[in-house]
Amino acid sequence: MNGNEIASKDDALFRSIEYTGKNFYYAVGIFVTIIAFAVFLYAGQIISGLGVTGMAQPVSWGFYIVNFVFFIGISHAGTLISAILRLSKAEWRRPITRMAEVITAIVLAIGGLHPILDLGQPGRIWHLVTSGRLQSPLLWDVTSITAYFAASTVYLFLPLIPDIAILRDRGTKPRWLYQFLSWGWQGTPKQHKVLERTINILMIGVIPIAVSVHTVISYIFAMTVQPGWHSTIFGPYFVVGAIFSGIAALLIVMIVFRRVYHLENYLKEIHFSYLSILLLIMSLLWFYFTFCEYLTTHYGNEPDEMRVFFYKFSGDFAPYFWAMILCNFIIPVAILSNKKTRKIKGILIASFTVLIGMWLERLIIVVPSLANPRLNYPTGIYIPSITEWALFAGGIAVFMMGFLLFAKFFPLISVWEIQEGRASSVKEVAHRLRSYLPDELEEDDITKALH
Amino acid sequence: MTSRTIQFLQYASIAWIWIFVLCVDGWIISLLIVARRLHDAINASVAIGIIAIPLFLGIASALTYVFFGLKKHRLVEEPERREL
Numbered sequence: 001m002n003g004n005e006i007a008s009k010d011d012a013l014f015r016s017i018e019y020t021g022k023n024f025y026y027a028v029g030i031f032v033t034i035i036a037f038a039v040f041l042y043a044g045q046i047i048s049g050l051g052v053t054g055m056a057q058p059v060s061w062g063f064y065i066v067n068f069v070f071f072i073g074i075s076h077a078g079t080l081i082s083a084i085l086r087l088s089k090a091e092w093r094r095p096i097t098r099m100a101e102v103i104t105a106i107v108l109a110i111g112g113l114h115p116i117l118d119l120g121q122p123g124r125i126w127h128l129v130t131s132g133r134l135q136s137p138l139l140w141d142v143t144s145i146t147a148y149f150a151a152s153t154v155y156l157f158l159p160l161i162p163d164i165a166i167l168r169d170r171g172t173k174p175r176w177l178y179q180f181l182s183w184g185w186q187g188t189p190k191q192h193k194v195l196e197r198t199i200n201i202l203m204i205g206v207i208p209i210a211v212s213v214h215t216v217i218s219y220i221f222a223m224t225v226q227p228g229w230h231s232t233i234f235g236p237y238f239v240v241g242a243i244f245s246g247i248a249a250l251l252i253v254m255i256v257f258r259r260v261y262h263l264e265n266y267l268k269e270i271h272f273s274y275l276s277i278l279l280l281i282m283s284l285l286w287f288y289f290t291f292c293e294y295l296t297t298h299y300g301n302e303p304d305e306m307r308v309f310f311y312k313f314s315g316d317f318a319p320y321f322w323a324m325i326l327c328n329f330i331i332p333v334a335i336l337s338n339k340k341t342r343k344i345k346g347i348l349i350a351s352f353t354v355l356i357g358m359w360l361e362r363l364i365i366v367v368p369s370l371a372n373p374r375l376n377y378p379t380g381i382y383i384p385s386i387t388e389w390a391l392f393a394g395g396i397a398v399f400m401m402g403f404l405l406f407a408k409f410f411p412l413i414s415v416w417e418i419q420e421g422r423a424s425s426v427k428e429v430a431h432r433l434r435s436y437l438p439d440e441l442e443e444d445d446i447t448k449a450l451h
Numbered sequence: 452m453t454s455r456t457i458q459f460l461q462y463a464s465i466a467w468i469w470i471f472v473l474c475v476d477g478w479i480i481s482l483l484i485v486a487r488r489l490h491d492a493i494n495a496s497v498a499i500g501i502i503a504i505p506l507f508l509g510i511a512s513a514l515t516y517v518f519f520g521l522k523k524h525r526l527v528e529e530p531e532r533r534e535l
Contacts, residue, residue, distance in 0.1 A: 134482045135495035143503045146475060150510045158517060176452040180460055183521045194520030198513050205509070 013415050016261050016407045017172060023260075024404070031401035038394025041387040042117070050120040052387045059370045059380040063388035064118035066362045067395060069217055070245070071111030072145065073238070073358065077246030078104025079152040080210040083203040091429060092274055094421045095266040095413045099257070100250050101156040102412070106402040107249075108149045110395050115141075117391060137219040148213045151206050158199050161185050162416035177409070214242040221365065228297075228308035228369035237289045241358060244282035244328070248354035251275055253403065255348050257412055266413050269344065276347045279354065280336040287329045307372045311379070317368050320360050327357025465518050472511040476504045 045052050055062045078100040085093035115138075116122050132139050165185035168178035185191060218238035221229040231237075251272065258267040297305050312321045332350040335341045371380035406412070479500050486496040 129478060131485070132482050133491060133496075134479070134486055134499050135492040139482070140499060143479070143499060147503065147506050147510070150472075150507065154510055154514055161517075161521070176457060179452075179454070180457050183461060183518055184525050185521055186525050188524050188526050190524035191521050194517060194524060198517050198520075202513060209506070 010415050010418065012262060012265065013411045013413050013418075014167075014170070014172070016412065017167065017409060020408070024408070027404055028401060031397040031404070034397035035394050035401070038390045038397070041390045042394075045117075045387050046121065052385055054382050054384045054388060056382075057380070058373045058375075058377050059367060059382040061118070061366050061370055062382055063384045063392055064114050066359070066366050067392055068111050068114035068118070069238075069362045069366070070359050071107050071114065071395065071399075072217055073214065073242035073245045073362070074249045074355075075104045075107040075111060075148070075152070075246065076210055076214065076239075076242040077107075077250040078102065079148075079155050079206050080104075080243065081246065081250065083155070083206050083210075086199075086203050087207075089428075089432070091421065091425050092271055094417045095263075096250070096254065096271060096275070097417070098156075098159070098414045099253055099412055101152065101159075102403060102406050103246075103249060103253060104152045105149070105156050106399055106406070108145065108152060109402075110398050112145050112149060114395070137216065137223045140216045141220060144209070144213045144216045148206075148209050151202065151209050155199075155202050155206055157181075158195060158202065159414060159417070160410060161195065162187060163411050163414060166415055167410075211239055214238045221369075225374070226369045227302075227304040227372060227374060228312075228365070231293060231296075233289060233293060237293060240282065240285050240289055241361060244279070244286050245355060245358035247275060247279045247282060248351040248358070251279065251347055251351040252355070255344060255351075257403075257407065261407070261412070263413065266418065272344055272347050273342065276336050276342055276350070279332065279347075279350065283329055283332045283336070283354070290325075290328075304372070304374050308368050311368045311372055312364055316371075316379075317364060321364055324357050324360040324364060327353040328361065329357075461518070465515055468511050468514055472507045475507050479503055 041052075053062060053064075082093070082097040082100045085097060116125055119125060128139070128142065132142075134140075134143075161181070161183055162185055164178050165182040165187065168175065168182045172178060215235040215238065218234040222231055222234035224230060254267055254272070254275075258264060294309065297309050311317055331353045335346045335350040367382050371382065373380075483493075483496050483500050485491070486493050
């Protein structure tokens with residue numbers, strides 16, 4: 001089937017590439033303005049140093065590290081979820097995986113740059129190249145994030161090749177770009193075999209890399225003896241939180257782009273329903289980990305740990321702590337456990353609250369432990385400056401603009417996978433059902449029933 | 452842009468990926484050497500190196516395999532010089 005034949009059926013998927021409305025330019029204009037403002041204030045930070053931020057002793061990590069952990073967490077939306085769905089042969093994955101993979105690639109690039117913001121002078125990164133210590137968890141972070149970014153970009157690009165070839169065959173401009181990126185794809189059976197074999201290898205390899213990334217990020221806290229950080233469950237706790245915020249981000253992106261590009265025929269209620277159930281499960285799991293973490297601290301009753309504990313529960317950070325519980329547990333569970341409210345609007349509200357709650361969680365992990373060190377020090381104060389807020393807003397704007405630009409050049413839903421689903425899903429599912437069920441059923445009967 | 456130019460850019464991109472991967476691996480190896488010279492927890496550094504170095508090589512190999520696999524299994528050769 002050539003590009004034009006597919007086009008007639010799936011024209012909606014190419015609309016964002018081939019037609020550019022006024023709203024696109026307005027959106028880009030708004031994002032560029034926000035980014036320019038952030039860059040302007042960052043230039044001020046480079047000139048004046050970290051004094052322009054709210055960071056001081058003992059709170060030497062603030063928004064930059066909070067946002068670093070937050071953005072890297074969201075990156076778990078993509079490649080990990082996409083790989084798990086592909087591996088488990090979940091048929092409903094087809095319109096979802098591409099968006100998930102794009103989120104990962106963009107957010108990893110943004111999150112990965114945040115530690116450079118925290119360095120003050122970006123030139124200090126060179127010391128990492130010349131004098132890094134590989135036994136430091138900070139270097140593990142650099143290595144694992146670089147590996148995850150490389151693997152995720154490849155994992156995004158490879159399934160994109162057949163779609164790029166469709167755009168090339170349709171004569172979409174810039175044609176040289178699609179010719180360059182399609183790598184001579186003609187859709188021959190042998191080419192399919194090569195591509196699918198590599199995607200299969202990558203999807204298995206990318207899961208442990210994704211898990212390792214957030215585990216390693218937790219180690220920059222857990223490997224210290226700082227009160228509130230030195231915990232054995234921090235690795236899995238961070239991974240759960242990352243997947244949780246990742247699913248929420250994916251749901252928001254799906255809902256927004258479904259509305260903007262009229263993708264209702266591809267992203268149906270059932271997709272949101274399945275993903276929101278995953279979000280509900282992750283909410284319960286997150287609460288379980290949070291409960292375990294704080295219960296063991298409270299039971300141990302170690303004075304330094306308890307200072308941090310009460311700082312969060314009833315001290316200066318209590319409003320953020322209880323807001324986190326509200327956003328990450330009470331609201332999403334209340335909305336998503338009820339079939340009546342588990343609709344697209346409800347899912348959007350739940351996803352937004354989860355993102356806010358997970359950002360608060362990162363804030364609550366980073367700041368209170370630094371504000372209450374073991375040393376005999378007065379409790380630290382941290383009030384983020386306008387530079388930090390602007391760079392946070394800039395990070396979000398880069399993400400949204402990156403996504404918008406991706407949608408301008410490539411389909412947000414995998415066209416060839418949808419096509420493949422139409423051609424072979426029913427037969428495949430029928431074959432699978434036959435192997436699951438205890439009775440000997442004819443494959444044709446199952447196929448008929450499925451139709 | 453001609454097909455030949457595009458083909459050159461494609462080969463250049465694969466070469467670029469290998470340069471990137473070899474630079475990262477070279478960096479890891481240089482840090483291993485520094486750790487050994489300074490007697491600075493060499494075991495931990497070796498453990499990280501053993502995982503990271505093949506991982507980056509694997510990612511580049513996967514891309515290269517697809518690149519040459521797709522080139523090899525084309526049905527029709529594209530015209531040598533076609534203006535795009």
